[in-house]
Amino acid sequence: MCFPPTSACPVSKLAVRLGRLWPASLLGRLTLVMVAGVLVTQLAASAIWASQLRAKSQVEAQSAAQYVAHSASGAIRFFRSLPPAYRLLIIQQLREMGGTRFFVNLNHAYLPIEQIAPHPLADSIIATVGETLKSDLPHSPGFKLAFAWPDRLVVAEHDVRLNDLPDAWVQHVLLLRPNPAPILVIQTEIEPGNWLYMAALMPNPYFLNGNDPFAWDRLMPQVLSLGVVLLLCLLVVRSITRPLAALSDAAAAFGQGQDEEARPLPETGSREFINTARAFSAMRERIQRYIEDRERLFISISHDLRTPITRLKLRSELLDDEALRNEFEEDLDELDMMVKGALQCVKDSDIHENPAEIKLDAVLGRMVRSAQLAGHAVGYSPSGVSVRGKPLALKRALGNLLDNALFYGARAEISVSEEPGTVVVCVRDHGPGVPEDALASLFDPYVRLAHGREQNDGGMGLGLGIARSVIDAHGGQLLLVNHPEGGLNAIVRLPA
Template sequence: MLKRVPERLGRIWPQSLLGRLMLVMAAGLLVTQLAASVIWASQLRAKAQVEAQSASQYMAHGASGAIRFFRSLPPNYRLLLIQQLREMGGTRFFVNLNHAYVPVQQIAPHPLASSVLATVGATLKSDLPHSPSFHLAFAWPEQLVVSEDGVHLSDLPDAWVQHILLLQPDPAPILVIQTEIEPGNWLYMAALMPNPYFLSSNDPLAWDRLSLQGLSLAVVLLLCLLVVRWITRPLAALSDAAAAFGQGQDDRAPPLPETGSREFINTARAFSAMRERIQRYIEDRERLFISISHDLRTPITRLKLRSELLDDEALRNEFEEDLDELDMMVKGALQCVKDSDIHENPAEVKLDALLGRLVRSARLAGHEVGYRDSSITVRAKPLALKRAIGNLLDNALYYGDRAEISVSSGPDVVAIAVRDHGPGVPDDAFASLFDPYVRLAHGREQNDAGMGLGLGIARSVIEAHGGQLVLENHPEGGLNATIRLPA
């Protein structure tokens, strides 16, 4: 299970620099927002707790004074006073008298509400130590019953409660205090906290707060996206220029713009200078090999003519063999330079036509080559691609009795496989197969005129197309050479 975690993370991790920077910045912003929200929420809760404790004590002292006042009145005057208070608009408390305790449907349990009830109860006990027990609860207005006969708060006239309690448009929880002031007479008091919405004021997940944080996060991410795109756009141009230069299309690639940050301007100038130096080096190398080949052919020809004048036939034959070997090495070096740098424009190449010509030529020479049409087209340099596949096919025919060519395509790659039915390649020989003039013993026996340059030339051509040449032994025997080109 733990081994799959890096693989899953690798799938989520973007491949582009823009995606990685955006993911890191978004994750950093989210973590920062989360940490800030947690700290802010803890401070908000602590502040709300302190304010609620202070408000609870204030409410409890007011309630204890009202209880003492109603307890001091004769029972006959209490109802008259309550009626007068209602007609005047009431006081802080909505007051009612009952002959028994009125059950109250409480709000859902809430830590802050429980703390307020505990503080109010403790303060009332402290102010009225000789009073019987107090029944405290928070209730919603639409569910609140105010009398023993089941009258709801909503059934009362608006003038009795509209200046005391909040019934609309956004009801607030109501604190209800009930106590028995004397046997058979219960005092019912209902009031709002100084902050009526104290339960929701400390909620960090309130919709208004979440919407504000989401809006700020979206603005920051948008600005980050614009900045990151502005930073990475020149890097994309640099990548395209490097890819075009590596595929031999430097003459078609526009020059890098020297705009943007100072670091990118320096990088663009350094890349342009490097590109010019490499281009001059390639041109100088080609001229050098041509000059060496031309200069060496004259003395080689002269030595061959002089060797014909030797009387000793054995010595003459040795001279001629050495001169032929030297001439072959010069021609091979020149061929390696020219064939790996074929100057032509890329075009749409139908593989069936190109491979069909190679297969027909091989069959006319008496070789057995298998191939099935694929109807696949690639964009490449036709002559260069033909030379690369031809070199692989020649090697397959030299090393094996017959060869097979297959073509397949995927979402991003076109694969051309050339397989021989020879003895294969030892594992320790794969590392040196692309080196110049390196040939296996079996190949030398089959083709003593070869120079060991075909694989190196083929790989150079394929890499110039942005592809890859992979050599591996086939499970059923023989060597399998696979050309992978961009689709």
């Protein structure tokens, strides 16, 4: 078992490597699963077929070996029965007739044969032929068996090879061209000083190739079928994931406020996707209506609440009791501030403008120069980085972060960097920082820490919430962390 933080755990390393190989997209995952499934199925089927082919080849080879051995034993009996003087005459007549099942020759000694490379099926055939010959000719002194290739086969004494013989002697018995086949050679001593030499082909001359399940002519149909199946799999997977990609793009555009035209999703593909597309379109319309109703509601609130608040302020001036008048004015000021804060929150987070390319140096440079003219210390180095978004909304979000840094930290530093697929903007102040348990609550409306109220008594605690809403609408992320060297660091991550 592996316990953290051990970094050398082989199981964890293997899991990390496998995780890197696992695609992130649905298209990649479905393609990988289907391709792997087809490959495993093909390999398993090929392995079963190869096993059956080898077993079949083994049975056929054993039967053919026994047939050849019985024929050879009959030929050996025939030549043993002939007088020695007639044997060469019979052999010559057989050659002139075109030969028989065997190429036959007589030698005074055993001829060494250069055998083919070791092969299990060839070895099995030689063993079967040897056992059958011993069974048919139990009194023979022994048999020398071997498989050889025609171009290296020695057939007579003084190193006479098969290629040195006239074609008429062997062309009807052995295969020499265009595709030579291995030749079975049987040598036995029929009497002292006389060796009978017999060479023959197996009933299936190319039995070694027929036993190979990975021969090119057998692999080609499998490769073609595998290619067709994989192509069909890719087409099916693509047809499944393409509507999902369209749905994802539409959801991302709507979430970032880039879908003002609200083009309907194409209702094509499977029944499940058509239902999903219809549900998404209905949800988008409901959300759009809700946003429009909310805007009208806050416009009404702005109109309806400011008038009675103003009237109440005027009437409070008519009160004779100064203490009571002051209490009324404080309550009305607080109410007025809350209404303005709510309206500002809606106004700053619902900015209707078209996305465009934003050069951060221009936006941040203007903000830094304005702060420096106001007497604040702000550090910034141009980066040459651009992002795509709503210029005014992003400017307000970054402006809120810079204002907070200057209000609560005296001086600020802004830095821009690039990471794979992300642009990072950091706004750091040099203030006292924020307690770790209070970081999460800084985004809540009207939440202000004691240090913030001392530094900026006119604020309402809405700036960070507005900034996060704008950055979230751009598909980004806003994080607040305490800097190791002191102060609060606001980290903005935007899509590159």
